[in-house]
Amino acid sequence: MSWEGVIPSEEVIAATEELLKTAEKVGADTWQQRVRNQTPHCGFGESGTCCRICSMGPCRISKKAPRGICGCDVHGIVARNYLRFTAGGAATHSDHGRSIAHTLYKSSPDSDYKVKDEEKLLRIAKEWEIETEGRDIYDVAHDVALAGLNEYGKPFGTQRFLKRAPLLRQQIWESQDISPRAIDREVSQSMHMTHMGCSSDPEALVRQALRAGLSDGWGGSMMGTEFSDILFGTPKPIDTEANIGVMEEDMVNIIVHGHDPSLSEMIVFYANDPEMIALAKEQGAKGINIAGVCCTSNEVAMRHGIPMAGNFLAQENVVLTGACEAIVVDVQCIFPALGPLSKCFHTKFITTSHIAKIPDSEFIEFDEANAGENAKKIIRLAIMNFKNRDPELVNIPKQKSKATVGYSVEAIKKCLDGVTNSHVDELGTMKPLVDAVKSGVIRGAVAMVGCNNPKIRPDSFHVDLMKRLLENDILVVVSGCSAQAAAKVGLMDKEAAKYCGEGLKRVCRLVDIPPVLHMGSCVDISRMMVLASDIAKDWGIEISEIPLVGCAPEWMSEKAVSIGNYVVATGIDTFLGVDPYTKGSDQVRGFLQSGIKDWVGANFIVNNDIDMLTTMMIEHIEEKREALGI
Numbered sequence: 001m002s003w004e005g006v007i008p009s010e011e012v013i014a015a016t017e018e019l020l021k022t023a024e025k026v027g028a029d030t031w032q033q034r035v036r037n038q039t040p041h042c043g044f045g046e047s048g049t050c051c052r053i054c055s056m057g058p059c060r061i062s063k064k065a066p067r068g069i070c071g072c073d074v075h076g077i078v079a080r081n082y083l084r085f086t087a088g089g090a091a092t093h094s095d096h097g098r099s100i101a102h103t104l105y106k107s108s109p110d111s112d113y114k115v116k117d118e119e120k121l122l123r124i125a126k127e128w129e130i131e132t133e134g135r136d137i138y139d140v141a142h143d144v145a146l147a148g149l150n151e152y153g154k155p156f157g158t159q160r161f162l163k164r165a166p167l168l169r170q171q172i173w174e175s176q177d178i179s180p181r182a183i184d185r186e187v188s189q190s191m192h193m194t195h196m197g198c199s200s201d202p203e204a205l206v207r208q209a210l211r212a213g214l215s216d217g218w219g220g221s222m223m224g225t226e227f228s229d230i231l232f233g234t235p236k237p238i239d240t241e242a243n244i245g246v247m248e249e250d251m252v253n254i255i256v257h258g259h260d261p262s263l264s265e266m267i268v269f270y271a272n273d274p275e276m277i278a279l280a281k282e283q284g285a286k287g288i289n290i291a292g293v294c295c296t297s298n299e300v301a302m303r304h305g306i307p308m309a310g311n312f313l314a315q316e317n318v319v320l321t322g323a324c325e326a327i328v329v330d331v332q333c334i335f336p337a338l339g340p341l342s343k344c345f346h347t348k349f350i351t352t353s354h355i356a357k358i359p360d361s362e363f364i365e366f367d368e369a370n371a372g373e374n375a376k377k378i379i380r381l382a383i384m385n386f387k388n389r390d391p392e393l394v395n396i397p398k399q400k401s402k403a404t405v406g407y408s409v410e411a412i413k414k415c416l417d418g419v420t421n422s423h424v425d426e427l428g429t430m431k432p433l434v435d436a437v438k439s440g441v442i443r444g445a446v447a448m449v450g451c452n453n454p455k456i457r458p459d460s461f462h463v464d465l466m467k468r469l470l471e472n473d474i475l476v477v478v479s480g481c482s483a484q485a486a487a488k489v490g491l492m493d494k495e496a497a498k499y500c501g502e503g504l505k506r507v508c509r510l511v512d513i514p515p516v517l518h519m520g521s522c523v524d525i526s527r528m529m530v531l532a533s534d535i536a537k538d539w540g541i542e543i544s545e546i547p548l549v550g551c552a553p554e555w556m557s558e559k560a561v562s563i564g565n566y567v568v569a570t571g572i573d574t575f576l577g578v579d580p581y582t583k584g585s586d587q588v589r590g591f592l593q594s595g596i597k598d599w600v601g602a603n604f605i606v607n608n609d610i611d612m613l614t615t616m617m618i619e620h621i622e623e624k625r626e627a628l629g630i
């Protein structure tokens with residue numbers, strides 16, 4: 001199959017090499033160099049067999065020393081590390097959700113934050129049995145936000161959103177004792193269980209990892225997604241562009257980076273202010289160009305069509321273009337390296353959250369009360385910095401691709417309704433998609449998520465996998481940095497349908513969608529959980545029976561481990577290209593890669609050979625079809 005319209009990896013590598021030459025010229029440190037400095041990695045750390053939970057150690061497990069000083073064996077140590085890894089991710093995603101809930105609570109008609117999707121607000125209020133009849137919309141918003149905030153610390157009961165799952169899935173969670181209770185409780189109990197002198201039984205620790213993960217995916221992340229939609233609008237298909245070439249040589253370039261859309265929404269809004277545009281022109285620029293990196297980018301691309309400059313491992317590249325007036329960050333996935341790196345250029349590195357305070361940055365605190373004012377302050381700083389560019393250092397690689405993004409669950413249903421007129425209620429149905437899968441026109445779907453990891457040439461696993469899946473008539477839904485990997489090379493261009501297998505090509509053309517559907521940021525993997533639930537309900541089968549698998553080929557963060565746990569616990573087999581530091585224990589690997597299938601109907605598959613991983617995914621989908629008799 002020829003993919004001549006998609007940017008080839010050699011061109012991507014060549015563009016990065018060019019930027020690295022600039023880094024060398026200004027004496028800047030880059031992740032590529034730091035990887036060399038850190039190689040080889042510590043074998044104990046890599047296999048998860050180092051314990052530094054108390055100060056008797058650190059203890060490292062080897063043949064000579066099979067137990068730590070407390071007597072914990074390798075299985076307990078690996079499992080404790082794995083649970084702490086998960087808890088870190090669950091806490092991070094969920095705290096993001098909490099912060100959006102606070103923003104919703106403070107929304108009002110005369111503040112910077114207003115309710116944009118009233119329909120979704122009312123739907124959630126109804127779902128949560130909050131009175132809506134005859135009430136002011138902001139009173140409802142405050143009650144929904146308050147109820148959401150209480151999900152973090154309620155003394156009794158389980159997460160409200162669990163009821164969105166098919167009944168059978170809810171029963172599995174109940175019977176396995178992994179229905180997540182208060183979100184903060186699951187995180188803090190994970191820390192308690194892993195404290196010195198508590199759990200060392202790998203089974204109990206893995207079970208809690210699933211539960212903590214579920215508190216993220218069906219709790220904190222789901223609130224992050226839903227409340228963001230209420231405040232900023234539920235995404236619908238919108239055209240944009242992606243890759244480093246979206247930076248503009250003659251404009252003030254402001255990069256938004258991180259995860260929380262509260263800040264970037266304000267930046268995007270005020271960058272369109274005529275007063276700001278006039279100021280940029282006064283300074284000799286043609287205007288203001290906002291572009292994004294990481295999941296903040298996904299958020300504003302999905303809602304406003306803001307171009308995506310790159311994903312996780314491209315964050316230094318935007319500064320290396322020499323044309324970045326400001327890189328404005330909120331929380332998560334931000335390299336501390338941006339501090340010293342931006343000092344080698346004219347770039348202003350602006351941090352905005354107490355959660356992500358980084359040396360060598362300018363801190364402009366951002367909260368609901370000062371949002372508009374501080375967004376304007378940041379934009380002004382960037383504009384006034386335009387004249388400080390060193391033209392000698394400006395080099396923006398020409399690469400960019402067209403992309404159509406914004407496929408929330410609601411948008412996917414609407415696209416399907418548009419073709420089949422199968423509209424059954426105001427929320428639509430997944431039935432046309434189910435029919436296409438049943439008939440074999442589409443063989444199945446892969447939910448591709450996760451980061452870049454320097455252990456893998458950036459984006460190569462994501463892109464190679466996607467190409468092969470598309471050729472095999474497998475629909476790909478994506479989020480996070482995986483989404484940007486696809487968009488950067490052109491796989492979200494509707495034209496890319498021509499490279500797919502005949503069946504998928506037909507569906508894409510008929511429904512007018514690209515073959516890779518952008519579902520959002522990493523908290524938006526919760527959208528995929530709702531999608532899978534709706535498919536299962538409309539099909540009348542259990543989630544684990546759907547010809548659907550999850551995949552995180554280049555993951556690196558704790559958040560990704562938490563995601564993996566809730567995706568698997570939702571019944572979706574998940575393929576990883578990087579091991580989550582579990583190689584040291586055959587028991588822990590045994591649970592994660594096989595044993596938990598008996599609990600939740602799905603497990604992890606880990607393989608760093610991309611061809612094998614793809615083949616196994618395709619086989620898995622075909623096996624599920626066979627089991628369903630389709």
Ligand code: MSK
Pocket residue numbers: 259294295311312332333449450451452479480481482521522556557559560
């Ligand atoms: S930004 S968690 S590198 S997906 Fe969500 Fe990308 Fe992974 Fe961060």
